[in-house]
Amino acid sequence: MHELSIASRILDAIVTGAEAEGALRITRLRVQVGRVSGVSPEALAFAMQVVSPGTRAEGLELDIETVELVLRCRGCSEQSPAESLLFTCPACGGQAVDIVRGRELRLVDMDIDT
Amino acid sequence: MKTIRLESGILDENDRIADENERTLRSRGVVTVNLMGSPGAGKTSLLEMTAVKLGGSVRWAVIEGDIEGSLDARRLERLGVPVVQINTSGACHLDAHMVREGLRCLDLDSIELLFVENVGNLVCPAEFRIGESRKVMVLSTTEGEDKPRKYPLMFRESDLMVLSKADLLPHLDLDLDALLSAVSAVSPDLSVMQVSSRSGEGAGQWIGWLRECLG
Numbered sequence: 001m002h003e004l005s006i007a008s009r010i011l012d013a014i015v016t017g018a019e020a021e022g023a024l025r026i027t028r029l030r031v032q033v034g035r036v037s038g039v040s041p042e043a044l045a046f047a048m049q050v051v052s053p054g055t056r057a058e059g060l061e062l063d064i065e066t067v068e069l070v071l072r073c074r075g076c077s078e079q080s081p082a083e084s085l086l087f088t089c090p091a092c093g094g095q096a097v098d099i100v101r102g103r104e105l106r107l108v109d110m111d112i113d114t
Numbered sequence: 115m116k117t118i119r120l121e122s123g124i125l126d127e128n129d130r131i132a133d134e135n136e137r138t139l140r141s142r143g144v145v146t147v148n149l150m151g152s153p154g155a156g157k158t159s160l161l162e163m164t165a166v167k168l169g170g171s172v173r174w175a176v177i178e179g180d181i182e183g184s185l186d187a188r189r190l191e192r193l194g195v196p197v198v199q200i201n202t203s204g205a206c207h208l209d210a211h212m213v214r215e216g217l218r219c220l221d222l223d224s225i226e227l228l229f230v231e232n233v234g235n236l237v238c239p240a241e242f243r244i245g246e247s248r249k250v251m252v253l254s255t256t257e258g259e260d261k262p263r264k265y266p267l268m269f270r271e272s273d274l275m276v277l278s279k280a281d282l283l284p285h286l287d288l289d290l291d292a293l294l295s296a297v298s299a300v301s302p303d304l305s306v307m308q309v310s311s312r313s314g315e316g317a318g319q320w321i322g323w324l325r326e327c328l329g
């Protein structure tokens with residue numbers, strides 16, 4: 001449900017962009033989805049298939065790049081890759097962290113046919 | 115075939131409208147609290163208790179976000195609180211655009227505090243800024259100690275967690291220490307307040323927090 005509303009935002013943005021370029025069809029779209037963005041790549045791919053028929057984006061190939069989580073320890077500033085926000089710094093044992101990467105929800109680029 | 119660079123955030127448009135809402139609200143001197151949590155966590159009950167405790171001392175209003183219906187809005191209207199109902203017709207969260215429409219129905223000059231009761235959900239509302247000054251999440255004692263691990267983003271984004279239905283604690287097998295340590299692990303800065311809208315426990319602390327926000 002949530003991915004559906006994200007997918008319609010994506011669709012609006014890319015269709016507007018494609019119209020501005022005079023494109024007939026959007027054939028491929030590349031997006032970045034962070035590990036802790038709250039969006040599931042599988043659900044987003046499915047939602048795009050639901051919203052795109054009948055638009056210039058119908059049948060587009062969706063390329064989802066997952067952005068892995070990187071955290072910065074507040075104690076020692078060490079950056080480490082992590083599986084989740086429940087984390088213990090390998091350098092100092094600290095648990096308070098800031099998110100460096102992993103919250104992304106970004107459109108990168110798209111291929112169009114003119 | 116041609117490749118077009120997009121390089122934009124999917125939520126940029128939402129964030130832009132949220133900034134606009136925030137400016138509108140701030141310029142009218144309104145403090146806005148985005149109230150989030152699962153369905154049944156006790157969000158509306160907390161607002162009902164707030165109405166009783168604040169009495170006429172603060173001028174405030176509520177925007178109620180629901181997928182459908184206006185039951186919560188009527189509960190608050192009964193207590194004399196001005197309410198604007200937003201139906202998201204299916205969407206599982208409020209976004210900045212919906213809140214902007216809601217703001218148009220309110221006389222912002224006549225209030226100093228605005229609550230936005232978000233759609234009951236622990237996932238999506240955390241991602242959509244609406245122009246709020248504070249995010250408050252309500253987690254009830256009946257939801258279990260695993261929720262911070264399962265839904266870390268909401269815990270991370272919130273400024274305050276109200277642990278609601280505190281009156282039920284003696285009757286539950288909730289491991290409070292485990293819950294609180296999971297909360298501080300996923301969100302080290304989050305303050306937690308135990309409140310019962312039923313017994314009034316923690317009400318003073320809650321009202322104190324609100325008054326502090328009002329400055």
Ligand SMILES: Nc1nc2c(ncn2[C@@H]2O[C@H](COP(=O)(O)OP(=O)(O)O)[C@@H](O)[C@H]2O)c(=O)[nH]1
Nearest residue numbers: 153154155156157158159278279280310311312
């Ligand atoms: N025992 C107890 N029940 C509560 C409390 N707050 C809410 N409830 C009950 O929890 C249910 C859901 O409350 P409601 O405020 O509608 O939750 P919302 O969906 O988050 O707005 C209702 O049956 C309330 O009576 C509380 O502090 N103690």
Ligand SMILES: [Mg+2]
Nearest residue numbers: 157158186231
């Ligand atoms: Mg409610």
Ligand SMILES: [Zn+2]
Nearest residue numbers: 073076089092
């Ligand atoms: Zn460290």
